[in-house]
Amino acid sequence: MLRFEQVSKRYADGTVAVDDLNLDVAEGELVTLVGPSGCGKTTTMRMVNRLEEPTAGRVLFDGRDVAEYDPVRLRRRIGYVIQQVGLFPHRTVLDNTATVPHLLGWRRPKARQRAAELLDLVGLDPAVYGDRYPDQLSGGQRQRVGVARALAADPPVLLMDEPFGAVDPVVRERLQNEFLRLQAEMRKTVLFVTHDIEEAVRLGDRIAVYGQGRVEQFDSPAAVLGAPANDYVASFVGSDRGLKRLSVTPVEKGDLEQPPVVHLADPMERAVARMRADGARWAVVLDENERLHGWVPAHEARGGEDAGRVARHARRMEAWLPLGASLKKAFSMMLQYDAGWIAVLDEEDRFLGVLTPGSLHEALRRSIDADAQDVPRAEVAFDTAEAPRVAAD
Template identity: 75%
Template sequence: MIRFEHVTKRYADGTTAVDDLSFEVAEGELITLVGPSGCGKTTTMKMVNRLIEPTGGRILVDGEDIAAADPVELRRRIGYVIQQVGLFPHKTVLDNTATVPHLLGHPRKKARARAAELLDLVGLDPSVYGDRYPDQLSGGQRQRVGVARALAADPPVLLMDEPFGAVDPVVREHLQNEFLRLQSTLHKTVLFVTHDIEEAVRLGDRIAVYGAGRIEQLDTPATVLGAPATPYTAEFVGADRGLKRLSVTPVEAADLEEPPVVRVDDPAGRAADRLAAAGAPWAVVLGADGSPYGWVPATALTGTGEEPAPQDATVRTHARRMDAWLPLGAPLRQALSTMLQHDAGWIAVRDGDRHLGVLTPARLHSALRRATTADASGTSRGEIALDTVPGAGAPL
């Protein structure tokens, strides 16, 4: 969809902002451009809509050399979102969002209807926010309007220049989540500029790590973090890149332990027999519908705990609630956060409605080590065998 062919930008004073840049962005792909200030990432993005003209090479969008396109018409076909949002203060939210469709000649009624659809899509009810003005919105809400306006003409390409950089960390994470949700539905081709490596890792299908005017490495977030191609990339992503990998390493079925499973309405005696046969000190408890309910220790079921178990008791009588669970494929970062939130030694993992097993801190650590080793060695995660310190893999 976007192709750079030996693109260079050199200014009259001899400064080279971008030097012989060649790479492609596939249709529907989101590439994050990340690097320190002055490295050329914003210049790269602005050359796509000709806000900056290259001094050498070619840029093609959907096979068309943009040098032959009218700059104004080109910009109307490319969505553009910036950190300062740039909303018109004298226009309502609805009219701001309808700006580009109106400029493209769409009837006012049609443009406003499209604007209302987009506001709803980004989580702003048009009946509530449509008639407000930008100064009546929070920073996060203005950013949402900026995204909606960029999408209003349904452009195939979206350029985003630090769009969430001006809001606080909590709002920023929420906006990132919303944008990932939108992208999973709309599949736009996106160049996303950021100076934040964690944001780049979280959002990008691939990451372009910039040095001075050039790309040091362009690869998936997992590979950039697990196998930096150059010393510069390794230094830029940081010594804690193993922790950053938590955001891009999914929970897999092979990471899970499988303790015995009982249901809340099972007779306590029968559940106790099952644990005894398995030699297990506890079991995962599922609700009647198969959803995670909690856990139960064997001592409670057998009556060897603090109180004897009634003869007619069910597992529910002695089960201990714990709502910590995740879907298969969730990132390890979410798994760790859930463990900490619930102060839990394990969390249940499900595939749809089916309980698969539990993830413990030890298994989470092993999953991260296998993923990092796999990227460094160029093999699959499932082929990696780890040497562990004796006792380190015991469940908590």
């Protein structure tokens, strides 16, 4: 969808903002541009909608050089979200959101209907917020309106320049979550500029790490964190990149342990026998539909005719997460519930296994080793805690 071919930007004073950039962004891909202030990432983005013109090379939009487009028409085909939002203070939220459809000649009812749909999509009820003015909104709400306005004409490409940088960390995380939800639904081609490596890792399908005017590494978040291309990238992503990697490493079936499993209707005598056979102090309890109910400890009942059914002794379990959730989410949940294990469920809430602190650590190490050896994660196994190896065929 977007391609940069040997693109450079040099200013009259000799400053080189971008130097011989080659970069491809696929349709529906979210690419984060990350680096320190003044490294050229914003200049790169602004050359897409011709707010900056390249000194050399060319920028292609859907196979066509952007220099061939009328700048005004081009910008109406590309959504643009900036940190300062840039809402018109004298227009209502609904009219702000409908700005680009109006400029494209849409009839007023159609433009306002589209604006209302987009406000609802970003979590702002148009019946509540549509008639308000920007100064009546919080910073996070204004950012949501900015995103809605950028999406109003359904542009194929979205440019976002530090859009969440002006809000506090709690609101920023909520906005990131909301945007990830929107992107999963709409699959826009997105260039997202940020100076925050954690934001880049969390949002990007791929990350372009900028040095001074150059991309030092362009790869998946897991690869950037697990195998930095050089000392500069390693320094930029930080010595705690292993912890950052938790947020981009999903829980997979191969990470799970299989404890004893019993059902609510089972006799406790049978459940105790199963736990003893496995040398386990507890068992996972499922209902008749194979969905998680909780767990049962072995020490509460010794079995026998008076022990009753498992349902009598089972405890509810709140610490669970879906397959594919991040290891960071799993780790956070373990801390939140002071849990020694987390249940993992499939899309239909059926029990798949448990993740323990040990298996979480092993999953992280396996992911890092898989990137280093360029093999699928499932092919990496461990003889001991110190000796990673590739599993034999």
